[in-house]
Structures are given as C-alpha cells and as structure tokens.
Amino acid sequence: MLLFLRCLVYLSLCTAIDFVSSRVPPSLAQQSAMGVNRPELVLQTGHAEGVGCVAFSPDGLLLASGSADKTVKLWDPISRRELRTLAGHKAGVNAVSFRSDGRWLASGSTDGGIKFWDVTSGALLRDLRGNGAVRSVAFSHDGRWFASANDKGIKRWDLKS
Numbered sequence: 001m002l003l004f005l006r007c008l009v010y011l012s013l014c015t016a017i018d019f020v021s022s023r024v025p026p027s028l029a030q031q032s033a034m035g036v037n038r039p040e041l042v043l044q045t046g047h048a049e050g051v052g053c054v055a056f057s058p059d060g061l062l063l064a065s066g067s068a069d070k071t072v073k074l075w076d077p078i079s080r081r082e083l084r085t086l087a088g089h090k091a092g093v094n095a096v097s098f099r100s101d102g103r104w105l106a107s108g109s110t111d112g113g114i115k116f117w118d119v120t121s122g123a124l125l126r127d128l129r130g131n132g133a134v135r136s137v138a139f140s141h142d143g144r145w146f147a148s149a150n151d152k153g154i155k156r157w158d159l160k161s
Contacts, residue, residue, distance in 0.1 A: 046073050046082040053095050057102045062119065064105055066093030072107045074119065084122045089113055095137040095148070108134025108148055130155055 049068035056063055056077070063075040072086040072093055091111035098105050104125065105117045110133045116126040132150040139146055146157045 055096045057098045064096040066096045068092035097137045099139045099143050106137045108137040
C-alpha cells in the first residue's frame with residue numbers, strides 16, 4: 001500500500017512537472033527558428049559614462065547617442081560600429097536630433113550649450129547658449145526653425161537669419 005501511494009505521488013509530480021514544463025516559453029533559439037523577432041540588447045562600449053539620449057537619422061543609416069561623458073557618438077546601426085565622436089560640450093549631453101535632411105545634428109547639454117555638427121565631417125558648425133540645462137532639441141521639418149527645452153521653458157531660433 002505504501003509503495004502504491006509513493007507511485008501515485010510520483011506520477012502526480014511527473015504530471016505536474018510535465019504540465020509546468022509545457023508552459024515554459026520557448027528558448028531564444030526556438031523563437032528565432034519560429035521567426036519571432038525580439039529586441040536585442042547590445043552592449044555598447046563607446047561612451048565612458050551613461051547614455052542619456054539617442055536619435056536615428058531620417059534615412060535610418062546613422063544613430064546618434066549623447067552621454068554624461070560630454071560626447072556625442074555616431075554609430076552605424078547595422079554593423080554596430082562607432083563611426084565618429086563629437087566632443088566639445090562642457091557637461092553631459094541630454095539631447096540629440098538630426099535635421100530632416102540628415103546633414104546636421106544638434107546636441108544639447110546640461111551646461112546650457114547647444115551645438116550643431118556637420119554629420120559627414122564631424123565639424124562644429126554653430127554654437128548656441130540656451131537658458132539652462134538643455135533637456136530636448138528639435139528641428140522644424142524645413143530646417144528653418146530650431147527649438148530647445150529646459151526646466152524653464154522652450155526657446156526657438158530662426159536658423160535662416
């Protein structure tokens with residue numbers, strides 16, 4: 001009788017284990033074989049400190065990242081290679097944005113500095129001062145206007161003048 005009860009308990013446990021294991025999600029390899037695409041975490045080692053902002057170029061061929069290490073980096077999102085480092089801010093970079101033609105990149109910093117970069121050459125094109133730590137930057141679609149935001153409000157510039 002005792003042996004019979006042990007077998008029943010064993011069989012119940014096996015059934016419970018089989019039931020639980022049938023609900024375990026498939027492994028990443030199994031998901032890949034099934035055609036399931038999941039976001040991939042890629043360790044980027046280019047910045048010396050934390051990354052606070054990212055932006056894709058309008059054509060999707062570049063990715064810009066801004067960091068507490070006071071730099072902006074341009075990346076090839078396909079190969080995941082660092083292409084260029086843009087240095088010049090005096091504090092961490094909180095915001096990056098590409099102009100709609102993809103030729104300029106704006107970056108905003110905690111020190112209130114806003115810099116415009118030539119994406120192809122990496123040259124600094126223009127330097128503006130915000131009125132406090134820059135939290136966000138954006139170009140208008142036609143590239144004429146530029147806006148930055150901080151804790152005090154929004155500032156707008158006419159880039160054609």
